[in-house]
Amino acid sequence: MEDSEALGFEHMGLDPRLLQAVTDLGWSRPTLIQEKAIPLALEGKDLLARARTGSGKTAAYAIPMLQLLLHRKATGPVVEQAVRGLVLVPTKELARQAQSMIQQLATYCARDVRVANVSAAEDSVSQRAVLMEKPDVVVGTPSRILSHLQQDSLKLRDSLELLVVDEADLLFSFGFEEELKSLLCHLPRIYQAFLMSATFNEDVQALKELILHNPVTLKLQESQLPGPDQLQQFQVICETEEDKFLLLYALLKLSLIRGKSLLFVNTLERSYRLRLFLEQFSIPTCVLNGELPLRSRASDLEAGVARGIDFHHVSAVLNFDLPPTPEAYIHRAGRTARANNPGIVLTFVLPTEQFHLGKIEELLSGENRGPILLPYQFRMEEIEGFRYRCRDAMRSVTKQAIREARLKEIKEELLHSEKLKTYFEDNPRDLQLLRHDLPLHPAVVKPHLGHVPDYLVPPALRGLVRPHKKRKKLSSSCRKAKRAKSQNPLRSFKHKGKKFRPTAKPS
Numbered sequence: 368m369e370d371s372e373a374l375g376f377e378h379m380g381l382d383p384r385l386l387q388a389v390t391d392l393g394w395s396r397p398t399l400i401q402e403k404a405i406p407l408a409l410e411g412k413d414l415l416a417r418a419r420t421g422s423g424k425t426a427a428y429a430i431p432m433l434q435l436l437l438h439r440k441a442t443g444p445v446v447e448q449a450v451r452g453l454v455l456v457p458t459k460e461l462a463r464q465a466q467s468m469i470q471q472l473a474t475y476c477a478r479d480v481r482v483a484n485v486s487a488a489e490d491s492v493s494q495r496a497v498l499m500e501k502p503d504v505v506v507g508t509p510s511r512i513l514s515h516l517q518q519d520s521l522k523l524r525d526s527l528e529l530l531v532v533d534e535a536d537l538l539f540s541f542g543f544e545e546e547l548k549s550l551l552c553h554l555p556r557i558y559q560a561f562l563m564s565a566t567f568n569e570d571v572q573a574l575k576e577l578i579l580h581n582p583v584t585l586k587l588q589e590s591q592l593p594g595p596d597q598l599q600q601f602q603v604i605c606e607t608e609e610d611k612f613l614l615l616y617a618l619l620k621l622s623l624i625r626g627k628s629l630l631f632v633n634t635l636e637r638s639y640r641l642r643l644f645l646e647q648f649s650i651p652t653c654v655l656n657g658e659l660p661l662r663s664r665a666s667d668l669e670a671g672v673a674r675g676i677d678f679h680h681v682s683a684v685l686n687f688d689l690p691p692t693p694e695a696y697i698h699r700a701g702r703t704a705r706a707n708n709p710g711i712v713l714t715f716v717l718p719t720e721q722f723h724l725g726k727i728e729e730l731l732s733g734e735n736r737g738p739i740l741l742p743y744q745f746r747m748e749e750i751e752g753f754r755y756r757c758r759d760a761m762r763s764v765t766k767q768a769i770r771e772a773r774l775k776e777i778k779e780e781l782l783h784s785e786k787l788k789t790y791f792e793d794n795p796r797d798l799q800l801l802r803h804d805l806p807l808h809p810a811v812v813k814p815h816l817g818h819v820p821d822y823l824v825p826p827a828l829r830g831l832v833r834p835h836k837k838r839k840k841l842s843s844s845c846r847k848a849k850r851a852k853s854q855n856p857l858r859s860f861k862h863k864g865k866k867f868r869p870t871a872k873p874s
């Protein structure tokens with residue numbers, strides 16, 4: 368919507384140093400959320416804003432935060448240096464991005480406003496040193512912030528004026544609920560607060576009650592997911608449950624989906640089933656288990672990043688099981704195509720689920736015309752050759768194997784738990800027993816299944832795709848030729864509508 372009445376940055380009464388930074392960033396006008404949120408925030412209002420990554424939400428809270436800090440320093444009596452702004456985010460990567468954005472906006476007032484990220488990789492000693500200098504704004508995950516508050520290396524009770532909770536829905540789904548609540552006990556009674564969230568679910572409503580006072584709610588009329596240029600959404604009709612496994616195996620093994628993929632299922636049991644299934648084909652997989660304790664889960668995420676699951680560079684989201692609600696679909700789909708990166712969502716649908724899918728599409732399409740989830744007609748007959756292997760692998764994933772896999776993970780969590788460290792120091796025998804107990808064999812990995820013989824590759828794809836296997840280093844001319852050849856390995860598979868391109872990040 369081009370609207371001539373939109374309030375430009377220059378009419379918001381911002382400090383010239385902020386305006387200069389905005390100009391340097393090349394932002395000619397505010398995004399929708401910035402246009403609405405900045406004036407309200409400057410009036411001192413609490414805000415609850417539905418905003419997704421890519422909407423310009425970071426600057427929507429950072430600009431008023433910096434403006435208020437600068438105003439505080441420029442007027443009134445000389446104020447003591449103190450931490451006045453706190454930004455809570457769900458991951459280290461987001462903390463880095465938020466700090467970097469705030470710092471860019473503060474380029475011309477860097478001496479007046481200092482920003483620290485306590486979730487950066489540095490050890491806690493160096494973080495403590497940074498906090499001793501009382502930066503004006505502190506950014507971090509709830510666990511890090513809470514830990515500094517508990518150690519008294521960070522004090523907010525007498526100084527905090529502005530609290531931002533960014534990606535609030537993710538904070539909950541990443542298991543930070545308890546830490547968030549504990550953290551609130553260290554804050555003063557009165558402060559201004561902004562709550563940003565991609566979805567407004569019950570958890571966010573609960574948090575709203577806890578931290579916001581008479582907030583203005585901004586439910587902007589923007590689409591909840593990026594447009595089709597950035598995010599491609601497909602549905603795949605699978606006749607049977609077995610077809611879902613078969614299709615997933617073929618898509619991953621033939622590298623038709625590349626880069627990092629997040630697979631969503633509807634129960635924990637199924638996530639382990641899928642992991643054990645894929646591992647047999649040497650497809651590296653890890654389960655994000657919401658059952659594990661808070662700290663383990665937080666570290667699981669970090670371990671996830673180490674294991675290659677960078678939540679901000681997910682190329683594909685695969686709804687292996689149809690999301691239970693339209694909101695769940697949006698939440699899952701929102702894990703890809705973040706921060707201007709392209710992404711794909713592929714949803715597997717059983718014939719009996721088509722009505723339910725219709726409900727999801729209804730919510731997604733809103734006032735837009737045309738289908739949202741393009742039907743993707745995959746020629747199942749071309750991957751029939753994989754069916755025998757698929758069945759065999761499915762059979763190996765017994766209830767017992769799943770139970771053992773879950774048990775193994777829980778035991779590992781216990782062994783690495785920071786909280787149990789002292790307990791094990793006092794009770795070394797328990798530790799020994801647990802260690803002794805460890806080797807379980809939850810899945811039979813069949814190395815020969817890691818390789819896809821040429822005769823199994825669908826004829827239409829032969830020479831175009833490279834079955835997922837260890838790659839040899841290629842010379843640069845060879846790489847160029849291959850790249851040209853594999854522009855779109857899926858083009859032989861027809862579907863109605865747009866082409867389904869493999870993900871943006873070739874591995």
Ligand code: AMP
Nearest residue numbers: 394396397398420421422423424425426
């Ligand atoms: P965010 O939603 O905060 O993750 O921001 C997404 C991207 O939008 C970032 O790369 C910002 O640099 C960019 N951005 C934020 N505000 C504006 C604006 N007013 N004009 C153009 N780009 C912007």
